[in-house]
Amino acid sequence: MKRVGDKSWKCCKILSTIEGRAHAQESQIQDQExxxxxxxxxxxxxxxxxxxWVASNSSSHYAWPEIECQEGSITELNLVDLNINxxxxxxxxxxxxxxxxxLSYNNIPGEFPTVLYNCSKLVYLDLSQNYFEGPIPSDIDCMVDLQVLILAANxxxxxxxxxxxxxxxxxxxHLYMSEYNGTYPEEIFGLSDHEELRLEYNDKFVRSQLPQNFTALKKLRFFSMAQTNALEHLDLGMNPLTGEIPGSIFALRNLRELYVYRTNVSGSIPQAVSAANLRVIDLSFNNLMxxxxxxxxxxxxxxxxxxxFNQLSGRILEGIGxxxxxxDVRLSKNNLSGTIPSDFGKFSPLTRFEVAFNNLTGALPEQLCHGGMLSGLAAMDNNxxxxxxxxxxxxxxxxVAMLKNNGFTGNVPGGLWMLRNLTGLILSGNGLTGEFPKELxxxxxxxxxxxxxxxxxxxSTVSSWRNLVVFDASNNLLSGTVPAELTMLPKLTRLLLGQNELSGILPTDIVSWKSLTTLNLSHNKISGPIPSEIDLLPVLTQLDLSDNQLSGLIPPEIGQLNLNSLNLSSNRLKGPxxxxxxxxxxxxxxxxxxxxxxxxxxxxxxxxxxQSHRSSKTNLTLIVILAIAAVMCVLLVVLFVIRASRKNKDRFDSTPILTPFQSLNFTESNILSGLKEPNVIGSGGSGKVYRIIVNPSGDAVAVKRISINQKLNEKLEKQFAAEVEILGNIKHRHIVKLLCCISCENSRLLVYEYMENSSLDRWLHKKKRLSPISGVANNMILDWPKRLQIAQGAAKGLCYMHHDCSLPIIHRDVKSSNILLDSEFNAKIADFSLARMLAKHGEAVTFTGVAGSAGYLAPEYAHTTKVNEKIDVYSFGVVxxxxTTxxxxxGGDEDMCLVDWAxxxxxxxxxxxxAIDEEINHDSFLGEISNVFKLGISCTVKPPSKRPPMKKVVQALLKCSDPLYVVEQTSRHKLDVAPLLRNPEHDEMPQSTHRLLRCNTY
Incomplete structure (x- = not known):
């Protein structure tokens, strides 16, 4: 008879054995993992x-932060931003x-890792923010259990x-921000379990319509095809999406965020909306009606x-308020009419309200700021x-409050002048009245x-407005004098008080106006002399004192200024x-x-x-001497002309052939006669550059002369041909105009519009600061608004070359010395001798050798000759x-180039x-300058595919000068230039940009 105790003992022994085997097996799995x-x-x-990650005891790896385990086995690897290469x-x-x-935010190269097909239990895969390339494999459906697939920003x-x-x-x-240049399958819109579908920032998709049937996506809560071709301006011919927004999108009941902006969809917005959970609707920058x-x-x-930025019409719906x-309400740039519903702001915490450039009438809603959160208000250009x-x-x-060009009347609310956070108050073009406040x-x-x-x-308390940069009160009814206290504003760049009733004399103590570029006091009753101290304004470029009662001599000191615009007409001035x-x-x-x-x-x-002070008696001897001297001078001139003509005959030993590309007000003889050494204003690798006056009106042109003693060698001939081929066929306000070319047997002349302010490098770098014409040292510095204007203009020129020409153009030598400035400091891209046309957008071209300038060369030039337009993006990032610096x-510092230094x-x-240039008075512009610095970093990252295209660079630069632009918080990708503008008031680099940095030192 068996005892119960024996049975229990045997059972315990069996259990112990099983547990031991399980423990041993678990330990073995741990060791293997x-x-x-x-x-x-x-x-x-x-x-x-x-x-x-070092060997210790068998289970130590369970505590590593990158590891997640369940039931004694590894289930998750989170290897984010670990610099895996x-x-x-x-x-x-x-x-x-x-x-x-x-494995997101690393540097992993190669094609899609099909080795992961063997991870049979994988349900979540994130390979975003790496350097994967090539196609997504057609057999990716082998990973049958996948629920999350994130391949963005590759x-x-x-x-x-x-x-x-x-x-x-x-x-x-998530498939956004890659280089897909084909199509996307409509079948992905039929996955019934989809919650998030992101295809935005794929600007190379083949043009197609949005699919009509979204109803299968019953669980979708986020959908974005934003900026499938992100353009600075609406261009109906270059967007990959066409047609209307299908109504089935709005039938997705779980949809929370819908982004279909800048895609060129047209037609009307579907009227039936079942997606009651929608939190964001962004259909901006399209052609909706x-x-x-x-x-x-x-x-x-x-x-x-x-x-x-659509063409919507009708009224703003009452219930929206x-x-x-x-x-966030943005309805600007449409054809909306009627009144603004009075309930806006009353029931909701408005932070941004923009209805500018419409046909709206009536009053501005009284309670826009009822929620106490409104930061941006734009209602300009309405009725x-x-x-x-x-x-x-x-x-x-x-x-910021931008309310210009309406019909507002009455006084400005007293408290509005004193709001502590207010940086911009734009009220021009209304019927507002009242006196200026004593405090701002x-x-x-x-x-x-x-x-x-x-x-x-x-x-007189105007002296306390210490941060004021622009003060425009022209065309009002202001009286009294121009107060001396107004000259105490050190950051003022533009002072416009024309068309008022100001009187008295001008203040003379103007030494604090170090940043003033524009002074307009025209159409007033100001009297007295023009102060001789005006030469103390180092950066003044526009001066208008016309239609006053100024008297006396014009002070000669005014001639020391580098004025682009001067108007002293209709006064009482006298003398020479x-x-x-x-x-x-x-x-x-x-x-x-x-x-x-x-x-x-x-x-x-x-x-x-x-005035003649000569004696009435003529000295005959003196007349004779003068006559002999005159004859000798004439003989010398004749001999000089004969010698010069012989020299020119040697120089131009064939009939010059002029090929015009613009309408001209000069002939080839005007050009040839001006090729003299005193007219030389610069020189480069291919020859000298001359400034030549071509007519009695004083019009000037710039002439690049390519010449050698013998016939042009093949290299110079190619450079000449490239410049003629490209500049002769493209026209853009930010690309220098080629007026004509003149061909002689042993010389080639390229005649351009003359740029009064020379090249950008001469303004940025002290040792190169020369007056454009005289070569005299120039102490003027570029303030930040001008620098930003130059950056925007140059970027637009490059964007046109890369994206808007029938055949894209790579410049290959973008640098500050090839960015020329006109009298208004508008930038123009110059020197196309190294430029090449591409067969089509995005396609690389092979060069036989490296071209360009040290410090501006993209790093891929060191190991490949097959490049695309991203080399220009890199060079522009250096600019x-x-x-900014x-x-x-x-010369960055310590033998580093500027990119590595930054x-x-x-x-x-x-x-x-x-890092900011000490010569910029940057207190008022720190946010803008920081954003442009960050953009320069983004443009000069090592992988070409990770640099933003020029159209996005332009967009980012334009946002820098838009005080109302508040970029939405997003985690789209490390290449999107939008995050660079996310926190304009902060100095920190966005974390996503940190992940991009790869110092290019070899």
Whole structure:
């Protein structure tokens, strides 16, 4: 008979044996997985970020932060941003229970890792923000259990295969920001479990219509095809999407965020909307017409309604103003009419309200700032009327108010002048009245009150407006004097007080106006002399004192200024004008001053009479001597002309052939006669550049001469041909005009429009600062607004070459010395001798050798001759760094080029403010300058595919000068230039940009 105790003992022994075997098996799995991890680290060349992956006891790896385990086995590897530079080894799938693999934000190269097909339990795969390229494999549906597939921000190309749509369990699919140049399968819109589908920023997709049937996507909550071709301006001929927005999108009941902006969709917005959970609707920058759907007013969860830059018409729906969650409303640049619903702001926490450039009437809603969060208000260029809401004076969060060109009347709410966060107040073109306040917000940088009915004196307390950069109060009813306190504003760049009733004399203590570029006091009653101290304004370029009662002599000091525009007409000035102002550029600057005279008749005023102090008796001997001297001079001139003609005959020993590309007001003889050494203003690798006056009006051209003693060698001939072929066929306001070319037997002449302010490098770098014409040292510096203007113009020129020409053009030698500046500091791209045309957009071209300039060369030139337009993007990024830091491209610091210096500056954790050019008064522009610096970093990253295209660079630069642009918080990708503008008031580099930095030192 068996005892119960014996039975229990045997059962315990069996259980103990089973547990022991299970423990041993678990321990074995742990050891095996640990060995896989150690082998993985070794395969990736032991990155420092994985230094803690070392062998210890068998379960120590469970505590590593990159590891997640369940039931004694590894289920997740989160290897994000660890600077992994090598491919994924196949033995990673020896982790048999791996369900999640996240390798985002690394540097992993190669094609899609099909070795992961062996990870049979994988449900989550994130390979975004790497350097993968080539096609997505057509058999990707082997990974049957995948629920999350994130491949964004790589260089995948070709079609998105239909096999992706056969991943039936897929919930989240991110394929944005790659190089797909084919199509996407409509089948992906039929996956019923899809929650997130992102295809935005794929600007090379083949043009196609949005699919009509979205109803299968019953669980979709986020859909984005934003910027499938991101353009600066609406261009109906270059967008890959066509047709209308299908109504089935709005039938997706779980949809929360919808982005279909800048895609060129047209037609009307579907009227039936079942997606009651929508929080964001962004259909901006398209060609949409018709009325807003009535159902928009029923979307209780709607936060952002962005319909700007379309052709919508009709009224703004009354119910939209009562939506409780609404915070961001952008309806600008449409054809909307009627009144603005009065409920806006009353029931919701508005932060941004923009309805500019429409046909709206009536009053501005009284309670826009009721929620106490409004920061941006733009309602300019409408037909609004009535008084400004008194509540705006209590809106402490308001930073910019742009209400110009309406019919507002009455006084400005008293509190509005004093709002602590207010930086811009634009009220021009209304019927507003009242006196200036004695105090202003200390943060105001721009006030535009022009074309109103403000009256009274400018208060002496104006000296406290210390941060003011632009003050425009022209065309009002201001009286009194120009107060001396106004000259105490050190940051002022533009002062416009024309067309008022100001009187008295001009202040003389103007030494604080170091930044003033524009001074307009015209059409007033100002009297007295022009202060001789005016030469103390080092950067003044525009001066208008016309239509006043100024008297006395024109101070000769005014001739020391580098004025692009001067108007002293209709005053009471007398005497001779200063010799340095006797220039054809100023021929209308002195009209209607009866007492003024000039020594030249072309100045359009009286010619000064020479006073004779000679004796009435003529000295016959002196006359004889003078006559003999005159004869000798004539003989010398004749001999000189004969010699010069012989020399020219040798130089131009064949009939010159002129080929015009513009209408000309000169002949080839005007050009040939001006090729003299005194006219040389520069020289380059292919020859000298001359400034030549071509007609009596004083018009000048720039002539590049390519010549050698013998016939042109093949290289110079190719450079000449390239410049003629390209500049002769393209026209853009930011590309220098080629007027004509002149061919002789042993010379080639390229005749361009003359750029008064020479090249950018001469303004940025001290040792090169020469006056464009005279070569005299020039102490003028470029303020930030001019630098940003130059960056925007040059970027537009390059963008046109890359994206808008029938055959894209690579410049290959973008640098600050090839960016020329006209009299208004508008930038123009020059020197196309190395430029080449591409066969089509995005296609690389092979060169036989490296061309360009040290410091600007993209790093890929070191190991390949097959390049595309991204080499220009890199070079332009260097120019942006020059503009912000003032340093030269070749001289960053300590034998580093500027790109490496900037890269190390950021990676060392230093503030961007410490890198900014000390000559820029950057307190008021720190955010803008920081953003452009960051953009320069983004353009000069090492992988070409990760540099933004020029169209996005232009967009980013334009946003820098838009005070109302608030970029949405997004985690799209490390290449998107939008995050560079995300925090304009902060100095920190966005984390995504840190992940991009690869210092290019070899």
């Amino acid at each position: 640990l060995q896989v991890l150690l082998k993985l680290r070794q395969s990736w060349r032991d990155p420092s970020s994985l230094d803690h 090598y491919s994924i080894p196949p033995f990673i799938c020896d982790l048999k229970n791996l369900t999640k693999l996240d 260089s995948f190309s070709f079609d998105i295969p239909a096999s992706v749509a056969r991943l039936r369990r897929l919930r989240i699919l 018709g009325n807003m759907p009535e159902v928009f007013a029923q979307l209780k969860n709607l936060c952002n309604l962005i319909l700007e 009562r939506l409780p969650a609404l915070s 609004l009327s009535g008084e400004l809401p008194e509540s705006l004076g209590n809106c402490s969060t308001l930073s 917000s200390p943060n105001l940088t721009r006030i535009d009150l022009s074309n109103n009915k403000f009256f009274g004196k400018i208060p 004008i200063p010799a340095k102002l006797e220039n054809a550029a100023y021929d209308t600057s002195f009209l209607n001053n009866p007492g003024l005279c000039a020594s030249n008749s072309f100045m359009r005023i009286n010619v000064c009479n020479a 942006l760094l020059e503009l 003032g340093r030269e491209a070749k 890269c190390h500056h950021i990676l060392d954790g230093k503030a961007i403010a410490d």
